[in-house]
Amino acid sequence: MAERSFAKEVEDLKLGDGDIFRGEGILAITKALLQSGISYVGGYQGSPISHLMDVLADANDLLEDLGVNYQASASEATAGAMLSASVMYPLRGAVAWKSTVGTNVASDALANLASGGVTGGAMVIVGEDYGEGSSIMQERTHAFAMKSQMWLLDPRPEQECMVNLIEKGFELSEASNTPVLLQVRVRSCHMHGSFVCKDNKRPEFTLKDALNTPRRDLSRIVLPPAAYVQEQEKIKQRFPAAIDFIKTHRLNEFFGDKAGSKTGIIVQGGLYNSTIRALQFLGLSDAYGNTQVPLYVMNVAYPTIDSEVAEFCDGLDHVLVVEEGQPEFIEQSISTVTARRKTPVTVHGKDYLPMGGDYTAAVLMGGIERFLEDHDPVQLGNRPPLPDPVPILTQPAVEKLKDVVPSRPPGLCTGCPERPIFAAMKLVHEELGEHHVSADIGCHLFSILPPFDLGTTTMGYGLGAASASAFNVKGAKRSIAIMGDGGFWHNGLTSGIGNAVFNKHDGVFLIIDNYYSSATGGQDILSSRAFNKRRKTNNSIVTAVKGIGVTWVRQIDRTYDVNQMRDVLREALTTDAEGPKVIVASSECMLNKQRRVKPQIRKAIQSGARTVTQRFGVDEDVCTGDHACIRLSGCPSLSVKELDDPLRDDPVAAIDNTCVACGNCGEVADAAVLCPSFYRADVVNNPTGWDRFRSRVTMGAIGFLQKRRERAAVSFDA
DSSP: OOSSOOTTGGGGGGOOTTOEEEEEHHHHHHHHHHHTTOSEEEEOOOTTSHHHHHHHHHTHHHHHHTTOEEEEOSSHHHHHHHTTHHHHSOOOEEEEEEHHHHHHHHHHHHHHHHHHOOSSOEEEEEEOOOSTTOSSOSOOTHHHHHHHTOEEEOOOSSHHHHHHHHHHHHHHHHHHTOOEEEEEOHHHHHOEEEEEOOOOOOOSSOHHHHHHSOOOOGGGSOOTTHHHHHHHHIIIIIHHHHHHHHHHTTOSEEESOOTTOSEEEEEEGGGHHHHHHHHHHTTSBOTTSOBSSOEEEESEEESOOHHHHHHHHTTOSEEEEEOOSSSOHHHHHHHHHHHHTTOSOEEESTTTSOSSSOOOHHHHHHHHHHHHHHHOGGGTTTOOOOOOSGGGGGSHHHHHHHHHSOOOOOOOOTTOTTHHHHHHHHHHHHHHOOOOEEOOSSGGGGGGSTTTOOOSBOOSTTOTTGGGGGGOOTTSOOOEEEEEHHHIIIIIIIIIIIHHHHTTOOSEEEEEEOSSBGGGTOBOOTTOOSOOTTSOOOOOHHHHHHHTTOOEEEEESOTTOHHHHHHHHHHHHHOOOOSOEEEEEEOOOHHHHHHHHHHHHHHHHHTTOOEEEEEEEEOTTTOOSOOHHHHHHOOTTEEEEOOSOTTOOSOEEEEOTTOOOOOHHHHHHHHTTOOSOEEEEEEEESOOHHHHHHHHHHHHHHHHHHHHHHHHSOOOOO
């Protein structure tokens, strides 16, 4: 079950020559792949290309009709190795993953692929996840492209340009026998636009053809002495071939008239829209890109085309390189070109723009304005200075909001089955003392933040267990390592659990099994409990860890049972058993459960069937207002409520309408012996006659008891 279904939208992927496609960027990318005649496609989900994987999954019938093999890869390394199909055979293939973290995982496969080279076009679509909206370390794919000499495409965020660059990217790959990286940002993936379609292509040479006529070429395999020859081939043949193709097909673009201009801007393709927006604010462009400042748009971010740079800089005194992030690879390259050619132009970039962070329109506007004020003030004219948007954020009204709006760090969803696990860990720490906790990438990483404050390190997806490997010390407190089911199947089984078995690690390994790759949108994985007609699911994590030698394993099938979670954690930390102690804590991701269950409930209610739903609440008369339940649970649906009672100053706990009736608050209150103020209410939709009769009797009894209490209450006359 993915975050959303594209079953309706994928019908547009069948559009033919001359038809107009209108839709989201990820659908345009998929359409471009089909128009390019790919034989296979794979990848691993992760923002901002998770939805691309969902589109491919929903379009599987169409892919099969075209003879395209789609694989939901086990990891980015699996996807990268998949491209080896293009090494010996004229097969076009593409894979996709998230940013530098995915490229890091796939780096071994990619380095071998780039060294030996390819026969068919091979493309890696990288969801470049850089900037303040990112969830990862701030690095760029550019460095890997330079290191392995893979051509890096960075298309201008416009669908016709993106589609054209994907089609040309395969041709570039084949012309230079080199795999190509195509990076797309969040805005590119999710923007809406249109382009004129071409017919989808069936691959001319199929996977079946390759299997029936296998080929071998030792010069393409990365072994000495071929590896040394491959390096020279990169320099003397592939690199010049790529340069010629890029120039001939004009993959980079020039905008604006240089006549009379002293200054120009060189910009990465992906930053074109923000740059045009900044120029529009400065009065130097309209919204359609008709710019007064000449632009050289590098849709190919690597390699740099020396002759095009020289052509653009000819006649200009100063150029500004707009390149997001650091190091300033493109700026250095442009500076090298102009220095070697002795071009009389001064190259600027990070002297006017920040070294790190998002290049928003506001940031670019300030940098470009300062650049033009110093080197071409005539362009700016005599208009009044533009207001600085930054001071708005420090206005008194905004500052006052900080006093009334509490800071809310990222956290787990309402009803998340991982929340009670960390509540249980807090209870165990209260009893046994603090333990070293190695965290992992995924939803469970939020346990590092308040209110749980658990976790010391995180080293990468599925590496939670491996990152505790140094703490295998007998006689000391045991370490606790956490990873999710997605990370476990990604690489945690071998790098974490297998390593722990081999080294007789005495620590505790907690595998959180919520049935999906939840952090990336809820895609199915090996241990998903749901039936998947195209994949083999329901593969047991417990069976897998036992299969590689773990002898101490505990399975918990309802993580909301905080008492049981606490007891099993305590046992794991105190047992005399040797070797790794593995706990598999399983409960369905609540977000996916609600996506699955809510439509069923709505349908049942609409059909008139008796349906019982649950709600939880807090008895205001019983709640003491110490808010221990909030501190230990942190559920977003738990809030506070002011009472009108003048004798009670502290607000009581309250549960809002986002409650999904998981019961965690009550379980935590019980396990921690906090208070009995939580109650559960059953809401009966389409009640039967028996339900109505029972309700009348119950309410009558309650009313009688309430009146009797009121009569017995002590009262004083005024």
